[in-house]
Amino acid sequence: MTLSPEQRVNELRKAINEHNYAYYVLDEPSVPDAEYDRLLRELQALEQEHPELISSDSPTQRVGAKVETSFEKVEHLRPMLSLDNVFNDDELNAFSKRVNERLVTSDPVAYVCEPKLDGSAVSLIYEEGKLVKAATRGDGRVGEDITANVRTIKNVPLTLRGDFPKLVEVRGEVFMPKQSFEEHNALARESGEKVFANPRNAAAGSLRQKDPSISAKRNLSIYVYSLGLAEGIELANSHYQRLLQIKEWGLPICPEIKCVNGINETLKYYHSILDKRNDLPYEIDGVVYKVDSIDAQEKLGFVARAPRWAIAHKFPAQEEITTLEKVEFQVGRTGAITPVARLTPVFVGGVTVSNATLHNMDEIKRLDVHQGDTVIIRRAGDVIPQVVSVVLERRPENASSVEMPTHCPVCDSPVEREADQAIYRCTGGLFCSAQRKESVKHFASRKAMDIDGLGDKLVEQLSEAEVIKSLADLYRLTQEQLESMERMGEKSASNLIAAIEKSKSTTFGKFIYALGIREVGEVTAQTLANELKTIEQLTQATEEQLLELSDIGPVVAHHIVSFFDNDENVKIIEDLIELGVHWPAIVEKSADEMPLKGKTIVLTGTFETMSRNVAKEKLVELGAKVSGSVSSKTSVVYAGPGAGSKLKKAQDLNIPVEDEEALLKVIS
Ligand code: 5U1
Secondary structure (H helix, E strand, O other), X not given: OOOOHHHHHHHHHHHHHHHHHHHHHOOOOOOOHHHHHHHHHXXXXXXXXXXXXXXXXXXXXXXXXXXXXXXXXXXOOOOOOOOOEEOOHHHHHHHHHHHHHHOOOOOOOEEEEEEEEOOEEEEEEEEOOEEEEEEEOOOOOEEEEOHHHHXXXXXXXXXXXOOOOOEEEEEEEEEOOHHHHHHHHHHHHHHOOOOOOOHHHHHHHHHOOOOHHHHHHOOOEEEEEEEEEEEOOOOOOEHHHHHHHHHHOOOOOOOOOEEEEOHHHHHHHHHHHHHHHHHOOOOEEEEEEEEOEHHHHHHHOEEOOEEOOEEEEEOOOOEEEEEXXXXXXXXXXXXXXXXXXXXXXXEEOOEEEEEEEOOOHHHHHHHOOOEOOEEEEEOOOOOOOEEEEEOHHXXXXXXXXXXXXXXXXXXXXXXXXXXOOOOEEEOOHHHOHHHHHHHHHHHHOOOOOXXXXXXXXXXXXXXXXXXXXXXHHHHHOOHHHHHOOOOOOHHHHHHHHHHHHHHOEOOHHHHHHHOOOOOOOHHHHHHHHHHHOOHHHHHHOOHHHHHHOOOOOHHHHHHHHHHHHOHHHHHHHHHHHHOOOEOOOOOOOOHXXXXXXXXXXXXXXXXXXXXXXXXXXXXXXXXXEEEOOOOOOOOEEEEOOOOOHHHHHHHHOOOOEEOHHHHHHHHO
């Protein structure tokens, strides 16, 4: 039986909504992304052909027109409450005592424990199962209409499913996942756009965009945590059961929510979530406990606008206030000069922080930061501490502006800024001891010459003692020189000498990578090795010749030629070879031996039978290019367990994804 366009449109919408539910609410994708995309495209095509069938709750209609005026006021159907906080065990015990006293019980009370997301609280209203209004919290009674922006959030259902109430108002937190926040800020820093201080501001700012197509790009998400009003439905007498009902209607709830018995159990929950905090994909600033029984909640009532039946147990702060004493400049391997804030030490995010990155001079200008300023710093998870903002009202009279030095703070060579770039560089090259140290660290690193036992601290000592002045000096090191270094015994010195000796036998690709030529990563180094084959060809290649090679653009070509134009660099290479560094000749392989030629492969996750590095070497031997990131040029992604954003991106781009078994077949 053939369906009419209207029937097919309805069928497609139903299927897409069910797939959304499986993906966003149950976290159990029911179809491959390619199939989902096909359904969505078919629906888009049908709606284009039959515009009369378009309805605002269609999954194709998330992004609407711009908001022309200011955001309209919306009165909440039920007030949006706030939460009282506790910061330690004593305050928590006092809360629990008050609850038990008011409920006139000494039995342990059942609590629902939830992560407290660091985002923006919103209220959603569904009438007859359709999303009709979304509002900010505002003053708790009246908020602002942000429906157009909330509709663009992919895990907000535009229609409810199952046995939903006729009218329902739910509350939840809209947040920007950590990864999206980092990616947004990295791009914004590059393009000079607005950088968000933290994921909370990112969520709030994105919800107040006048153009919903901008919010749609911000990759926001929501978890619903409570019910405002619900009409025409029987509700459970338990907050936890109500959350499960909400989930049945298709609204996403946080997977970390748990029901426990008694306040001691809430403390265990607090510590388990605190331990996980850095691994969660979203930012949280604590956990919330709510008395589970709705009857008990009603008995407990409210004080002002906060309920007596709920409390937020806050985590140690990730933002703190301190003084920026001065700005110093660090020199990296390629001479890039990075301003670093030296701070009055402050305890934040669980550690004492005394330095924060300032990225570059554009960032200093953006923040308008002066030496002596009071600043807010943020340390979230493993991310390097950042200066978020300056407290201008507290700027002292003697605060001094930050200027980029005209000469390198380490070697005194002139500092230059490249046209159109935010980065300043020391022009000293390997004359600069800071660049030398960083070059040695890079040269010895695992993916380069892989010198086991030559750690950063030892490189610093050897460089400062002027035992290593060039990369070649590594191969001139003696047992005695090593033993004279701090914390170096006879055994570790001889182990290191053996490791240095072993590293002499390498591959051409690794050797090129180890040289640390700007913009030449592992993949480019391997391309250069495969295509140019000898060091003579490489050192003599012109920019035009390099541009002929696959994936070498003008910037990289320029850096390669400049590197070999420098006589000192050429001399170091000659010395390294004379001291015994060698690699097997690259012989032209037949097409049969290079079955993967022309293929770009990405490896992600962990494999059971081999490390990613070993897999990569084998694939490269077979002619593949193995890249670290997924793009439209990727031929296939091999994904093992634990694969994350690369797998997601491959699925988004419709790139074939295979498992370890398929990888083994290709390699063998
Ligand atoms: N997880 C969670 N966050 N949060 C915030 N639950 C929760 N409950 C809140 C708020 C303001 O208010 C309740 C009292 C409904």
